[in-house]
Amino acid sequence: xxxxxIVVTSGKGGxxxxxxxxxxxxxxxxxxxxxxxxxxxxxxRNLDVVMGLENRIVYNLVDIIExxxxxxxxxxxxxxxxxxxxxxxxxxxEKNSITEEQMKELCSNLAEEFDYVxxxxxxxxEQGFKNAIAGADTALVVTTPEVSAIRDADRVIGLLEAALxxxxxxxINRLNARMVKKGDMMSTEDIIALLSVPLLGVVPESEDVVxxxxxGVPLVHDRSSKAGAAFRGMAGRLDGExxxxxxxxxxxxxxxxxxxxx
Amino acid sequence: xxxxxRRIWGDGASGQVARKRMQFVLMHDRIDITPDVMEAVKNxxxxxxxxxxxxxxxxxxxxxxQGKDFMALISNVQVKRVYRNAxxx
Numbered sequence: 499x500x501x502x503x504i505v506v507t508s509g510k511g512g513x514x515x516x517x518x519x520x521x522x523x524x525x526x527x528x529x530x531x532x533x534x535x536x537x538x539x540x541x542x543r544n545l546d547v548v549m550g551l552e553n554r555i556v557y558n559l560v561d562i563i564e565x566x567x568x569x570x571x572x573x574x575x576x577x578x579x580x581x582x583x584x585x586x587x588x589x590x591x592e593k594n595s596i597t598e599e600q601m602k603e604l605c606s607n608l609a610e611e612f613d614y615v616x617x618x619x620x621x622x623x624e625q626g627f628k629n630a631i632a633g634a635d636t637a638l639v640v641t642t643p644e645v646s647a648i649r650d651a652d653r654v655i656g657l658l659e660a661a662l663x664x665x666x667x668x669x670i671n672r673l674n675a676r677m678v679k680k681g682d683m684m685s686t687e688d689i690i691a692l693l694s695v696p697l698l699g700v701v702p703e704s705e706d707v708v709x710x711x712x713x714g715v716p717l718v719h720d721r722s723s724k725a726g727a728a729f730r731g732m733a734g735r736l737d738g739e740x741x742x743x744x745x746x747x748x749x750x751x752x753x754x755x756x757x758x759x760x
Numbered sequence: 761x762x763x764x765x766r767r768i769w770g771d772g773a774s775g776q777v778a779r780k781r782m783q784f785v786l787m788h789d790r791i792d793i794t795p796d797v798m799e800a801v802k803n804x805x806x807x808x809x810x811x812x813x814x815x816x817x818x819x820x821x822x823x824x825x826q827g828k829d830f831m832a833l834i835s836n837v838q839v840k841r842v843y844r845n846a847x848x849x
Binding site for chain 1 (some may be wrong): 790
């Protein structure tokens with residue numbers, strides 16, 4: 499059976515696409531799935547540094563597509579998980595070095611070997627975006643609770659629908675619960691009502707994210723991080739587990755509360 | 761402090777302000793109707809209605825409003841008088 503091809507996109511830059519790809523990919527691999535991550539941000543690659551694999555790049559995505567190497571040669575294996583690997587973007591090329599057709603073919607080839615193919619989409623809605631979504635059967639749209647990110651997410655959702663991407667799910671990143679409580683930030687409910695897309699999960703704003711990218715070790719390895727727990731919850735739901743949406747940030751205490759209340 | 765004062769003056773918490781602004785912005789982004797087209801819609805409504813009644817042209821407003829699951833075009837037209845036998849004309 500062919501694996502799933504998932505694109506992580508947002509429209510706006512800097513909302514957490516790459517962090518999401520790294521953490522969902524790592525969690526899915528920890529759950530014994532075979533996972534390949536593809537950085538399609540040609541010219542501005544970053545998934546390699548977030549994953550801590552920047553020193554091991556030899557070949558890249560454009561090399562595979564131009565036939566300069568076999569795709570196995572460009573795949574970099576994760577330091578901790580042998581069933582997780584990454585294809586880096588080319589750093590000195592341009593977005594139009596590859597076409598939508600080529601991406602579609604690569605994704606379907608990879609989906610035959612891997613359980614999950616996760617594509618890190620560049621910001622914007624130009625050729626790089628079109629390439630990234632071309633081979634995807636599912637899209638995860640990342641937004642933050644800010645007007646500019648939400649507006650761009652809405653635009654991207656429209657484009658995904660027009661491109662006939664069947665499953666579109668929303669990830670709200672960097673939610674500050676204290677500000678929502680004060681009324682100074684749009685709530686999860688507000689954002690879902692505006693975008694009308696099913697929610698995969700909410701990641702609380704957290705300093706842990708900066709620390710984890712500094713080190714190049716995905717957050718989900720840290721059992722104590724609430725943001726990490728949110729990513730683990732989302733990966734579980736993607737993988738077909740029934741994890742309640744509000745339980746992600748709770749940790750052990752939250753789980754016990756649920757046991758008592760439900 | 762500034763925030764508290766603003767709330768006392770009825771400006772609303774900024775989260776709600778953002779939500780309302782986004783409802784408006786997204787609606788316009790989605791329908792992709794330019795102000796020119798809205799103006800043309802308004803003029804056509806005036807033209808059609810004028811066959812049947814005398815209306816206050818300057819008072820006509822055409823707006824798109826977002827409901828929970830629908831979008832509505834709402835127009836308020838001030839009618840001065842309805843022509844007799846207008847339908848046959």
